[in-house]
Amino acid sequence: MAPGGFGKGAEEGGVAGSGGTGWRRRRSGAGKTLSAADEGTGGEFGMSLVGRDDKERIIERFSRHVSSGKARFFREAGIDFVFGHREGIYVWDLDGRRLINCHCNGGVFNLGHRHPRVVAALRRALEELDIGNHHLISEHRALLAERLAELSPGDLNRVVFGVGGGEAVDTAIKLARGHTGRPGIISARGGYHGHTGFALAAGDPKYSDPFRPLPPGFRQVPFGDLEALKEAMDDSVAGVIFETVPATLGIVVPPEDYFAGVRELCDRHGAVMIIDEVQTGLGRCGAVWGIDTYGVAPDILVTAKGLSGGIYPMAATVYSDALNPFLDANPFIHVSTFGGAELGCWVALEVLDILTEEGFLEHVRELAAVFEKGFRELLAAHPGVLVEARQRGLMMGLKMANDLCGPLMTLAGFRHGILTIYANNDTSVSQILPPLVMEAREAEAVIEALDGMLAEVERTLGAQE
Numbered sequence: 001m002a003p004g005g006f007g008k009g010a011e012e013g014g015v016a017g018s019g020g021t022g023w024r025r026r027r028s029g030a031g032k033t034l035s036a037a038d039e040g041t042g043g044e045f046g047m048s049l050v051g052r053d054d055k056e057r058i059i060e061r062f063s064r065h066v067s068s069g070k071a072r073f074f075r076e077a078g079i080d081f082v083f084g085h086r087e088g089i090y091v092w093d094l095d096g097r098r099l100i101n102c103h104c105n106g107g108v109f110n111l112g113h114r115h116p117r118v119v120a121a122l123r124r125a126l127e128e129l130d131i132g133n134h135h136l137i138s139e140h141r142a143l144l145a146e147r148l149a150e151l152s153p154g155d156l157n158r159v160v161f162g163v164g165g166g167e168a169v170d171t172a173i174k175l176a177r178g179h180t181g182r183p184g185i186i187s188a189r190g191g192y193h194g195h196t197g198f199a200l201a202a203g204d205p206k207y208s209d210p211f212r213p214l215p216p217g218f219r220q221v222p223f224g225d226l227e228a229l230k231e232a233m234d235d236s237v238a239g240v241i242f243e244t245v246p247a248t249l250g251i252v253v254p255p256e257d258y259f260a261g262v263r264e265l266c267d268r269h270g271a272v273m274i275i276d277e278v279q280t281g282l283g284r285c286g287a288v289w290g291i292d293t294y295g296v297a298p299d300i301l302v303t304a305k306g307l308s309g310g311i312y313p314m315a316a317t318v319y320s321d322a323l324n325p326f327l328d329a330n331p332f333i334h335v336s337t338f339g340g341a342e343l344g345c346w347v348a349l350e351v352l353d354i355l356t357e358e359g360f361l362e363h364v365r366e367l368a369a370v371f372e373k374g375f376r377e378l379l380a381a382h383p384g385v386l387v388e389a390r391q392r393g394l395m396m397g398l399k400m401a402n403d404l405c406g407p408l409m410t411l412a413g414f415r416h417g418i419l420t421i422y423a424n425n426d427t428s429v430s431q432i433l434p435p436l437v438m439e440a441r442e443a444e445a446v447i448e449a450l451d452g453m454l455a456e457v458e459r460t461l462g463a464q465e
């Protein structure tokens with residue numbers, strides 16, 4: 001059984017620090033025990049609001065009232081999957097088809113779907129809390145911030161809470177500019193930090209061009225290239241922002257000395273080093289933070305997705321004491337009504353308890369080794385289509401022969417029981433981000449399915465030649 005996994009009763013304690021209030025004890029009390037459904041179909045579950053017989057009508061409603069473009073895109077691609085029941089590593093289509101979730105919304109479902117301890121934490125919180133008031137002093141925000149500070153590298157000691165990753169990136173960029181009084185922000189070409197204002201300006205032009213003019217001062221460099229960064233750096237640069245392993249760029253794992261070099265260049269120019277751990281954080285790379293695996297401490301670390309436990313939105317911009325004078329002097333210059341909602345603090349604290357439990361990160365590293373071995377076999381078996389297996393822990397990507405391959409793999413996944421999505425800024429790469437709580441035998445099942453999917457893609461490419 002994976003540490004922190006399903007079927008495991010919740011344990012007492014786990015929040016670092018002295019004492020332990022009644023709140024703490026209650027928060028970590030016993031949770032409901034569920035077992036990962038090994039078999040079964042969505043037909044057993046009754047959570048659909050309108051009835052799964054009406055799948056086509058749901059798609060129509062979605063098209064009419066949510067996104068006609070998305071509905072058209074999926075229709076044209078032949079994808080009619082509608083999230084129905086979900087539990088553990090699995091999601092079910094409304095009509096009962098079961099998939100292993102190897103997308104996990106980029107890490108939202110690091111702990112699988114509806115982890116019983118996370119669900120129980122929210123239930124307990126609902127007995128006495130609500131969102132709280134973001135202007136006032138909050139016990140629960142203070143406790144979560146303290147825990148994040150304990151788990152963060154270097155002297156990252158303070159937190160601004162948000163609701164989503166883009167907002168938390170915006171906060172990081174505000175902080176870098178506010179602290180330095182400079183305009184410049186350098187990011188990776190083809191990187192992705194969200195769709196909000198500053199985050200959008202730091203990302204790929206394909207998402208931002210229609211919204212020009214963008215805030216000035218943003219420049220991009222090729223990721224992983226220290227010489228290019230060196231060229232771009234000057235004393236007008238407020239901050240440099242990179243994902244540890246850029247997901248949307250195609251799970252690009254940088255050279256081992258890259259972030260030490262980034263750190264050095266930021267120090268030399270007095271710029272703030274921002275690391276976006278929205279996807280790579282919270283155990284995904286086999287350490288608490290992806291950047292820990294490079295032995296480097298940034299000035300600001302951004303986390304979101306997985307902090308929610310897949311249950312309650314939460315994002316955090318964790319920053320160094322050295323940057324505090326700006327916010328200390330301007331405490332109301334940035335607010336977020338729902339950021340750090342007190343209900344979500346309980347959920348996030350439970351997520352962090354699970355993450356730091358003995359054996360959790362070891363399990364991630366063991367699973368990563370299972371995938372590494374499997375990828376070697378897949379590379380040998382599919383030389384015509386599979387070009388490279390990229391991996392940092394369970395942050396994984398399969399680089400294939402051409403830009404069609406990612407979409408073809410996603411389609412093949414629906415036939416082979418795997419939910420996987422391609423990297424939007426390099427569609428030759430399939431992102432493979434399984435839940436961290438998966439069992440080794442389930443990882444092997446994923447490898448077997450990938451084998452079948454690659455064979456299908458190979459056949460399709462062959463037929464096109």
Ligand SMILES: Cc1ncc(COP(=O)(O)O)c(C=O)c1O
Pocket residue numbers: 106163164165166167169192193194195243247276277278279304305
């Ligand atoms: C690396 C990274 N940063 C930021 C974001 C933005 O997060 P959100 O969608 O919660 O705003 C994402 C979302 O996918 C991401 O992958």
